[in-house]
Amino acid sequence: MYQYPELALYINGEFLSGQGRDEQSVMNPATLQVLGQLPHANQADLDLALKSAHDAFVLWCQKSASERAEILHQVADRLRQKASEIAYHITLDEGKIYDEALSEVTSCVAHCNWNAEQAMRIEGRVIQSRDMDLMQLELREPIGVCVAITPWNFPFNQAIRKISAALAAGCTVIIKGSEEAPSAVMNIAKVFHEVGLPAGVLNVVWGVPEVVSDYLIRSPITRVLAFTGSVSVGKSLAAKATESMMSTVMELGGHSPVLIFEDADIHELLPALVRHKLRNAGQSCNAPTRCYVHESKYEALTTALVATFKKVVVGSGLDKETTMGPLANERRLNVMQEMVDDALSKGAKLLIGGRAIKGSGYFFEPTILTDVNDDMRIMNEEPFGPILTISPFRDEHQVVMAANRLNYGLTTYVFTHDAKRQHRLIQALEAGMIRINRIGSSLPETPVVGIKDSGVGVEGGVDSLKPYLQTKFVSLEP
Numbered sequence: 001m002y003q004y005p006e007l008a009l010y011i012n013g014e015f016l017s018g019q020g021r022d023e024q025s026v027m028n029p030a031t032l033q034v035l036g037q038l039p040h041a042n043q044a045d046l047d048l049a050l051k052s053a054h055d056a057f058v059l060w061c062q063k064s065a066s067e068r069a070e071i072l073h074q075v076a077d078r079l080r081q082k083a084s085e086i087a088y089h090i091t092l093d094e095g096k097i098y099d100e101a102l103s104e105v106t107s108c109v110a111h112c113n114w115n116a117e118q119a120m121r122i123e124g125r126v127i128q129s130r131d132m133d134l135m136q137l138e139l140r141e142p143i144g145v146c147v148a149i150t151p152w153n154f155p156f157n158q159a160i161r162k163i164s165a166a167l168a169a170g171c172t173v174i175i176k177g178s179e180e181a182p183s184a185v186m187n188i189a190k191v192f193h194e195v196g197l198p199a200g201v202l203n204v205v206w207g208v209p210e211v212v213s214d215y216l217i218r219s220p221i222t223r224v225l226a227f228t229g230s231v232s233v234g235k236s237l238a239a240k241a242t243e244s245m246m247s248t249v250m251e252l253g254g255h256s257p258v259l260i261f262e263d264a265d266i267h268e269l270l271p272a273l274v275r276h277k278l279r280n281a282g283q284s285c286n287a288p289t290r291c292y293v294h295e296s297k298y299e300a301l302t303t304a305l306v307a308t309f310k311k312v313v314v315g316s317g318l319d320k321e322t323t324m325g326p327l328a329n330e331r332r333l334n335v336m337q338e339m340v341d342d343a344l345s346k347g348a349k350l351l352i353g354g355r356a357i358k359g360s361g362y363f364f365e366p367t368i369l370t371d372v373n374d375d376m377r378i379m380n381e382e383p384f385g386p387i388l389t390i391s392p393f394r395d396e397h398q399v400v401m402a403a404n405r406l407n408y409g410l411t412t413y414v415f416t417h418d419a420k421r422q423h424r425l426i427q428a429l430e431a432g433m434i435r436i437n438r439i440g441s442s443l444p445e446t447p448v449v450g451i452k453d454s455g456v457g458v459e460g461g462v463d464s465l466k467p468y469l470q471t472k473f474v475s476l477e478p
């Protein structure tokens with residue numbers, strides 16, 4: 001319907017394509033057809049991106065907050081107008097079903113508006129002085145050039161949140177999205193270009209991820225690293241950023257337990273549980289992964305989940321009847337099979353699914369495993385795919401221990417209407433986000449936060465600009 005966008009670097013206000021640069025093919029994971037060629041930035045390109053972002057910072061941070069906000073609002077309006085086209089491109093290169101892609105775009109444009117409004121709320125302090133001739137001020141200033149590195153699973157969401165927050169704060173940005181699903185970042189850059197963002201304020205680069213990120217993070221020009229991705233890559237980039245004394249915000253992986261107590265209504269919670277499990281074929285950092293259900297409800301839950309998984313229609317995200325698309329790449333398909341085989345070899349029971357679906361595309365069956373134990377990979381590594389485990393539990397203490405067992409600490413879901421238990425669990429559960437009796441997505445006004453290995457710092461909410469601001473103290477005697 002919509003032609004796949006031309007893929008390019010965007011540096012100093014110019015779109016730069018092939019021209020002798022290394023390139024890589026971008027594929028449709030549902031058909032394995034090549035969608036386009038993505039140019040890789042060479043060292044001269046990276047140097048130019050750094051210099052442009054550095055030079056542009058001097059001008060951009062001098063713009064008033066309302067001028068920066070105005071540009072972000074214009075971008076949000078245009079993104080909204082182009083939402084169906086952007087979503088179509090995301091379905092082509094990332095694979096998620098079109099309605100999910102459209103919802104990602106339309107809901108995340110709101111982050112752009114939110115961050116624009118937050119620009120007007122950057123505030124400092126007047127500190128009481130011991131001497132009435134002295135004025136003491138605590139100011140908040142943009143830190144400088146931000147390098148943003150984002151994943152493929154929510155390619156629009158992750159990019160627009162970081163870009164709009166950094167720009168609202170007065171920083172300039174070099175973004176490296178995922179080379180596997182580049183259309184969302186490409187479309188965002190085009191829209192910023194169309195509304196007349198000054199050259200160099202936003203730059204887009206692609207390449208071999210470790211090479212590009214290493215070069216950008218080691219540059220003294222870069223002052224902030226905003227990263228979303230896996231724990232292992234996040235840790236290695238955080239170590240490099242620390243060497244450069246760089247500020248970071250890291251949103252990393254999760255392994256989200258779901259605690260279903262004896263008073264929960266299985267049929268009431270089922271639709272949201274399945275929807276969030278299989279959204280983006282399970283490739284969501286917040287996807288429910290380990291279901292712990294009170295033993296009195298175990299049979300009812302497993303039966304209901306299997307019946308619901310049976311009805312899932314796996315196919316191309318562009319087909320209207322499809323309810324779950326492909327995995328985004330071959331790596332994930334292989335990991336799914338390895339995790340299932342590992343679990344089965346250690347005594348797990350397969351209730352449904354468990355195999356890649358033959359034919360073109362990276363399709364994997366929605367899968368449920370029971371009789372799992374803590375030695376299995378699936379119970380330790382983020383599955384990031386359509387596999388759900390179900391385990392029975394007897395008492396609250398036991399299930400809290402199980403939920404907190406891993407070093408992940410992103411989201412924990414709880415289903416109980418017992419108010420005293422809710423209070424105990426809010427305190428006992430080690431997760432940055434706890435959702436009780438409702439599974440929902442993050443909103444502009446609510447923070448996304450991972451603890452333990454799942455992240456450092458907060459994205460979104462009232463502190464959305466915080467990672468991009470630094471404190472300056474001024475004492476002033478007239």
Ligand code: NAD
Pocket residue numbers: 149150151152153154158176177178179209210211213214228229230231233234237251252253254284285286382384410448450454455
């Ligand atoms: P990833 O870590 O492989 O890649 C993320 C980004 O880092 C991409 O731009 C990639 O090109 C780059 N990258 C990959 N390897 C690199 C390396 N060795 N050195 C430098 N850069 C490298 O993650 P992914 O597979 O793209 O995304 C999935 C992960 O992201 C999951 O773990 C998921 O939970 C996490 N995630 C977290 C959140 C959150 O808000 N906490 C949101 C979405 C995704």
